[in-house]
Amino acid sequence: MSESYDVVVVGGGLLGCLTAWMAARDGARVLLVDKDQVNQHASGQNAGSLHFQLEYRMVEAGEEAARVAAEAMPLHLDAAAMWARLEEEIGESLGVRQTGGLMVAENADQVGMLEFKAELERSWGLDVRTLDRSELDTVAPYLSRDIVAANLSALEGKADARIAAPAVARAAVAAGAAVCARTRLTGASHTPTGWDVTLRETDRTGEVRTRTVRTAAVVIAAGVWTTELGQVFGAGLPTVPLALTMTVTSKVPAFIPHLVQHAGARLSLKQSLDKTVLIGGGWPARLMRDADGAPEFDRKHQLVPRSIAGNARAAVNAVPSLERVPAVRSWVGTTTVAPDQLPLVGAVKGAPGVFVATGGSAFTLGPSFARVLTGLLAGRSPDIDLAPYDPARFTEGSTP
Ligand SMILES: Cc1cc2nc3c(=O)[nH]c(=O)nc-3n(C[C@H](O)[C@H](O)[C@H](O)COP(=O)(O)OP(=O)(O)OC[C@H]3O[C@@H](n4cnc5c(N)ncnc54)[C@H](O)[C@@H]3O)c2cc1C
Known part of the structure; x- marks a missing residue:
C-alpha cells in the first residue's frame, strides 16, 4: 500500500x-x-x-x-x-x-427566562446583560415595540x-x-x-x-x-437528524448590526455583509426517508410552506420593517443534534x-x-x- x-x-x-x-x-x-x-x-x-x-x-x-x-x-x-x-x-x-447578539423577549414569562438564562450563563463565564426597553430604543431601534427586553452578548x-x-x-x-x-x-x-x-x-x-x-x-x-x-x-x-428551513431576503441598506434571536419563538436573523437578511431559527423542513422510515441524507429534502410562513412571521414580529423586504429564496439544510x-x-x-x-x-x-x-x-x-x-x-x- x-x-x-x-x-x-x-x-x-x-x-x-x-x-x-x-x-x-x-x-x-x-x-x-x-x-x-x-x-x-x-x-x-x-x-x-x-x-x-x-x-x-x-x-x-x-x-x-x-x-x-x-x-x-x-x-x-x-x-x-x-x-x-x-x-x-x-x-x-x-x-x-x-458585533453583538440579542435574545429578545415580548412578555413577562420570556423576561423571566432571560433573567434565569443570563444568570446561568454568567455562572459559566459568559458576559451577558439584560437590556430594558429604553436601552433597546438606543441599541436596537429596528426592533418591534412589542419587544420589552433582550439579553445582549457582545461576543455574538x-x-x-x-x-x-x-x-x-x-x-x-x-x-x-x-x-x-x-x-x-x-x-x-x-x-x-x-x-x-x-x-x-x-x-x-x-x-x-x-x-x-x-x-x-x-x-x-x-x-x-x-x-x-x-x-x-x-x-x-x-x-438526531433534522432538516431545517432558511430564507434570504433581497438587499436592504444596512440596519441590523446584531444577531437577533427570540426567547419564546424559533427565530434567528441577521443582516449579512452583502446586505441581505438571513432568516432561520430551526423551523422544520421535510427530511426524506425510505419506506422503512430511515433517513436518506443523499436525497434532496423538501421545504414545508407552513415553516417558511411561520419563520417569516416570527421575523416580521421582531423586526417590523422586514415586512417590506421581499424574500428571494428559501432552502433546506440538514444537521444533527443530540x-x-x-x-x-x-x-x-x-x-x-x-x-x-x-x-x-x-x-x-x-x-x-x-x-x-x-x-x-x-x-x-x-x-x-x-x-x-x-x-x-x-x-x-x-x-x-
Ligand atoms: C438550516 C441550518 C441552519 C443552521 N444555522 C446554524 C447557525 O446559524 N450557526 C451554527 O453554529 N450552526 C448552524 N447550523 C448547524 C451547522 O450548520 C452544522 O452544525 C455544521 O455546519 C456542521 O458542520 P460539519 O462540518 O460538522 O458537517 P457538514 O457541513 O454537514 O459536513 C459534513 C461533510 O461530510 C461529508 N461526508 C459524509 N459522509 C462521508 C463519507 N462517508 N465519506 C466522505 N465524506 C463524507 C459530507 O458530504 C459533508 O460535506 C445550522 C444548520 C442548518 C441545517
Whole structure:
C-alpha cells in the first residue's frame, strides 16, 4: 500500500476543514475526503450565526434542560475567542463580525427566562446583560415595540457560511493537507498501527476508482452522516437528524448590526455583509426517508410552506420593517443534534484512533471542536473537560 497518512479527516464541512488545517499546521500528514464537494452540506447551508448564548431550543424545555445545555459553555467561550482571530490566522475573509447578539423577549414569562438564562450563563463565564426597553430604543431601534427586553452578548455575531469552509480548506492545503472531493469513505479495517480505509472516488465523467489508504487516526467530521460513519468503524454514534428551513431576503441598506434571536419563538436573523437578511431559527423542513422510515441524507429534502410562513412571521414580529423586504429564496439544510442538546466530541469508544465531533451549532463551535480534536490527535490532554460530550453517552451500557 503506497498511500499512508497520520490522519484521514472524513468530511469537508467547516469542522473537517478546520481539523485538517490545524492538524497539518501541527505537522501531521493529513488527507481530507468528502464524498461530495467541500462545503456542499450543512456548513454551506446554514445561517452563519455565531451564537454563544443558549439558544431557544436549549431553553424551551425548561430550566433543568437549560442547565444541562449550559455544560457546553466552555466550548462556546473557546469558540468565541477563536472566531475573533480566525480570519487573521487563515489569511482570508470569512465574513466574521462579532458585533453583538440579542435574545429578545415580548412578555413577562420570556423576561423571566432571560433573567434565569443570563444568570446561568454568567455562572459559566459568559458576559451577558439584560437590556430594558429604553436601552433597546438606543441599541436596537429596528426592533418591534412589542419587544420589552433582550439579553445582549457582545461576543455574538455572524460569519459567512458560503465562504468560511472553502477558505479554511485552502489554508489546510497551504499547510500541507491533501483534500479529495467526490471521495467517499466506504470501509475500514483495524490494523496494528491504525486503520486501512477504503475510499471510493468518482471522477467528473462518473468513473469510479476504489483505493485503500493506511492511516494512524481518523476524524469523523461527517455531520448528519456521523451515525453511518460510526457503523463503518463498528461504533454506535447515535445522533438526531433534522432538516431545517432558511430564507434570504433581497438587499436592504444596512440596519441590523446584531444577531437577533427570540426567547419564546424559533427565530434567528441577521443582516449579512452583502446586505441581505438571513432568516432561520430551526423551523422544520421535510427530511426524506425510505419506506422503512430511515433517513436518506443523499436525497434532496423538501421545504414545508407552513415553516417558511411561520419563520417569516416570527421575523416580521421582531423586526417590523422586514415586512417590506421581499424574500428571494428559501432552502433546506440538514444537521444533527443530540437529545440533551450537548455535542458529541471526543474519542470513539471501541474504535482506537477514531475521533468524532458533531451536534448542535457545529458552525459556531467548529473552531473549538477542531482544536479539541487536533489536541487529541497529537496526544495532548484536553484543556476542556470532555466528559459531558462523551460520544458514547447514549450507547447502551455506558455510564453517563
Ligand atoms: C438550516 C441550518 C441552519 C443552521 N444555522 C446554524 C447557525 O446559524 N450557526 C451554527 O453554529 N450552526 C448552524 N447550523 C448547524 C451547522 O450548520 C452544522 O452544525 C455544521 O455546519 C456542521 O458542520 P460539519 O462540518 O460538522 O458537517 P457538514 O457541513 O454537514 O459536513 C459534513 C461533510 O461530510 C461529508 N461526508 C459524509 N459522509 C462521508 C463519507 N462517508 N465519506 C466522505 N465524506 C463524507 C459530507 O458530504 C459533508 O460535506 C445550522 C444548520 C442548518 C441545517
